[in-house]
Amino acid sequence: MILTFFLFQDSRGAASLLKDTVPVIDFSSSGSFEGYDLLRRGFTSVKSELVPSHPLELIEKNFQLNHDKTNFATLRNIQGLHAPLKLQMEFRAVKQVQRLPFLHSSNLALDTLRGNDGSISFEDILNDPSQSEVMGEPHMMMEYKLGIL
Numbered sequence: 001m002i003l004t005f006f007l008f009q010d011s012r013g014a015a016s017l018l019k020d021t022v023p024v025i026d027f028s029s030s031g032s033f034e035g036y037d038l039l040r041r042g043f044t045s046v047k048s049e050l051v052p053s054h055p056l057e058l059i060e061k062n063f064q065l066n067h068d069k070t071n072f073a074t075l076r077n078i079q080g081l082h083a084p085l086k087l088q089m090e091f092r093a094v095k096q097v098q099r100l101p102f103l104h105s106s107n108l109a110l111d112t113l114r115g116n117d118g119s120i121s122f123e124d125i126l127n128d129p130s131q132s133e134v135m136g137e138p139h140m141m142m143e144y145k146l147g148i149l
Contacts, residue, residue, distance in 0.1 A: 072084035102141045
């Protein structure tokens with residue numbers, strides 16, 4: 001009898017035959033009165049569920065990116081492909097140079113490359129490092145950055 005079972009099965013094998021016949025029960029909590037499944041979906045984040053309250057908020061958030069894209073397109077049309085590539089490489093190099101994680105960095109070189117060093121903006125006045133909320137234990141912050149912790 002066992003021999004006939006193996007003779008009459010199709011080319012997919014016995015494993016696929018068992019997989020096709022065993023019912024799989026869906027344990028997802030999709031009912032209206034069931035709770036949030038924390039183990040399968042993780043913690044909820046209110047920040048990810050927020051939508052911009054005003055159309056200008058999204059434009060203002062992406063202003064610097066759009067401004068850089070426009071400048072790169074203009075540079076490419078005027079000077080060729082090398083100019084925006086060189087400027088992008090300089091931006092990347094300047095962004096990689098930072099102070100230790102527990103010290104405030106002003107990113108003066110990045111402001112100079114973008115041409116913002118001669119202007120006073122909102123961040124210059126209200127971004128005082130002594131009023132920073134991100135002050136922590138220096139040793140723990142360095143261990144976290146280096147991947148030790």
